[in-house]
Amino acid sequence: MPDIIQLLPDHIANQIAAGEVIQRPASAVKELLENAVDAGATEIQLIINDAGKQLLQVIDNGGGMSETDARMAFERHATSKIKEIDDLFRIKTMGFRGEALASIAAVAQVEVKTKRAEDSTGTYIEIENSVVKRQEPVAAANGTSIAMKNLFFNVPARRNFLKSNAAEMRHIVDEFIRVSMAYPDIFFSLTANGQQMFHLDRGTLKQRIVQLLGNQYNAKLVSVEEQTDYMNIYGFIGKPETAKKTRGDQYFFVNHRFIKSAYLNHAVAGAFQEMIATDSFPTYVLFIDLDPAQVDINVHPTKQEIKFEDEKIVYAFVQSAVKHALAQFSITPTLDFDLDPTIQQLDAVSKPFTSEQKSQASSSSLYNTFTQKHAAHKIDPQQKSELKHWREFYEPANKSSVDSPQTTVGSADFSLLGSAPKLVLADQDFTQLHQTYIVAATAKGMMIIHQQNAHERVLYERYLAAADGKPIATQSSLFPSTLHLSTADAVLLSDLSDELKQLGYLIEPFGKDTFVIQGTPADFEQGNEVTAIELLLEQFKHYTSDLKFSKREKLIRSLAKQHSIKAGRTLTQKEMKQLVEDLFNCAQPNATSNGFPVYMEIKKDELEKMFGR
Incomplete structure (x- = not known):
């Protein structure tokens, strides 16, 4: 029998890896925007045609790449951020796995134009199906432009699984909002089919939230900020009136990375308890900064699900910070500790509780009922005289009225219903x-x-x-x-x-x-x-x-x-x-x-x- 196990060719291995990283155009948007942020850009443009199926381009003014780096960036597992295994547990950047560009190049036609500030000319590279088709020097602005064209052109089955343009565009907008929300100090724009959808000037976090989520939040945000040696939390929560009946505007970022966490959502919801309806969801944009060694961001290919080393500490800290913010801005109910002077004149306060009174109270059957173990639910029928006023409260003044259906509340309706044979x-x-x-x-x-x-x-x-x-x-x-x-x-x-x-x-x-x-x-x-x-x-x-x-x-x-x-x-x-x-x-x-x-x-x-x- 001949040997049957063989190594996959690189372009097929890349396409399989791409299935994990690039599931739809929005996946590429996330990876390319994060790379632009990591490059130190202060301005990032996203250009979309045909919901990213025809063109998806990210232009930044970041550090750019040398000719060698531009070529190496498209190799599998090529990264500038990890040199030894321990670096995996000290990640402070967004992209780090070295799979994104290789995955994109495996399922699309890619054009790269990049230049460093210290170089006189830039580099242009054209890649198709993981193969470099063209590489040459070119005049270019400082930074990097990556254009991804004809997504899944070589994997038609994958292309057929894409949704309508409007649906794919919605996913792109979601990813754009998540990255741009995390970096209010960076200018972002999104242009789709020649029409600018977002123009986000650099500013404060609150300004960025209002730009992205709407002007209705402008006067309805409460600042959250707490610092400890273990972790810091900051951001904004919506006042109770912004709560929605469905899970709407809720954003958590850990070390500036957007994450999904039902556990932390529960912590915030708990802080709003009794302030909003039980079937409502609060609005929040919260950032948690802590030592990267305390977080594992490798539990999911998209890096949107993470694991904390000590989840209970993070949960308690988040809930406490939100509660403190709500109390600080006088949103939670406050107790008035000024004692009404008339209360001081009451006998129960001004007069001592004598031994005789104490003995009389403790000898009552009602006292015994509630102090004896396992007896709180029992009432002695022989001692019901002590409870007669309570019983009278529930008994009708005229006993005969109970026997008369026409005088009982609702009896006419029920007698009619009860007599219906149908x-x-x-x-x-x-x-x-x-x-x-x-x-x-x-x-x-x-x-x-x-x-x-x-x-x-x-x-x-x-x-x-x-x-x-x-x-x-x-x-x-x-x-x-x-x-x-x-x-x-x-x-x-x-x-x-x-x-x-x-x-x-x-x-x-x-x-x-x-x-x-x-x-x-x-x-x-x-x-x-x-x-x-x-x-x-x-x-x-x-x-x-x-x-x-x-x-x-x-x-x-x-x-x-x-x-x-x-x-x-x-x-x-x-x-x-x-x-x-x-x-x-x-x-x-x-x-x-x-x-x-x-x-x-x-x-x-x-x-x-x-x-x-």
């Missing part, structure tokens, strides 16, 4: 409870329906049908609304415009980052279009972290959640009946698309057991 859909009155639940009768008991969950299920199936070829009718807006978005959200809305049209929305671009809402779904309540779209985008971004959903599925779930009748809204009999009827016409009425229950049924015999019958 199912919930029978022609009968429903009861709304706490402006959240619909109570109805069944032949065998009663049913409690959560109004928002029920409406979510109804809308989900309606939108699903629309996306499958039964478009929802659009009603034209008498007074079209203008929608102003951040650049990132504008790119996202452009990506969703075709699907939204199928679902009844007619939204047209109207200049940079601005749209006009010309029409909405026929059953949509007019006057709330702008807020509905903003919430929809936030909800969509929340679902985006879940890879198992398609874009269509994420959009449908987002719309169903945002357009559903919320808890707290009073419903008429007509509205309740229509909702229940629509619910039980659904293919799957018992759960929302997220798996939450829509209704619960309580059997008649279970009700009787509750009342000892």
Whole structure:
């Protein structure tokens, strides 16, 4: 038998490595921007054509490269940042693995123009499929320009897996925001198809946050800054009113590297506890600086997931710093320690607690009940006289009224429901409870329906049908609304415009980052279009972290959640009946698309057991 194991050719090995590093145009954006930062640039331009598929170019005014370095940079594992293994644990730069340029050159046509300040001429190199096609001296400005053309031209199967231009552009904008946010002292610009999307002048971190996330944050940011020997933390958190119902503007940077960490997200959320709703997410842009030896940044190919040597210390420190910032800026509730003078005059304060009073209190059965072990839940029936005032509080003044159904609160509704021999859909009155639940009768008991969950299920199936070829009718807006978005959200809305049209929305671009809402779904309540779209985008971004959903599925779930009748809204009999009827016409009425229950049924015999019958 001949030997069957052989070494892969370099260009194939590079393409396999590229699969880890360059998954889409945005991956190359991240690597090239980080290299420009490492080169000491003060100005970095990103130029995109066709969402990076045709052209992706980064131009910087950094240190540049010599002719030899420019050629060596495209070899696998070529790096200027690691000379021995211990250097891996002292990394302070962004790029360091020596795989990015080699990976890019393996799956694209690359042109490099670079020049150092001390050199009279620069170097031009053209590489295709890992092979240098051309190398020559050239006149060039100080710094480096790397242009990546025709991504995946030699791997058509990979190119076919790329999403729409709008979707790929959204990923590019995300990476651009993450790098430019971390370096407010560097000028960044992003130009796509000849139109400038971002022009970020050098400035403070707060100015950069407002430039990237929107002017609405200008007066709503609170400074965070704490320093210790172990680590420093600084940045900004949004005031509680900026919290969103979905995970929106949250950025963590460790040694200026953007990271994803559910652990640290939890630390920040804990600091906001009881200040924002439990289903809301705070806004923050936080930087942690600590000794690189305390962090392992090699746990993931994209370097966005890291591991701390002591996670508990970092968690506690982050939470403490955020709490301190909130308290310092008088956002957290404060206690008034000035004692009301009248309190001092009360007997309980001014008079001593005598031995006789102490003995009398400790001999009571109520005292014993709460001081004996495992007895806190027990009340001695023989000693109920001590509790008679509490019992009387709950007992009706006229005992006969308990036996009379017509005088009991809600009894008329329940007697009517209880006598109905038909199912919930029978022609009968429903009861709304706490402006959240619909109570109805069944032949065998009663049913409690959560109004928002029920409406979510109804809308989900309606939108699903629309996306499958039964478009929802659009009603034209008498007074079209203008929608102003951040650049990132504008790119996202452009990506969703075709699907939204199928679902009844007619939204047209109207200049940079601005749209006009010309029409909405026929059953949509007019006057709330702008807020509905903003919430929809936030909800969509929340679902985006879940890879198992398609874009269509994420959009449908987002719309169903945002357009559903919320808890707290009073419903008429007509509205309740229509909702229940629509619910039980659904293919799957018992759960929302997220798996939450829509209704619960309580059997008649279970009700009787509750009342000892």
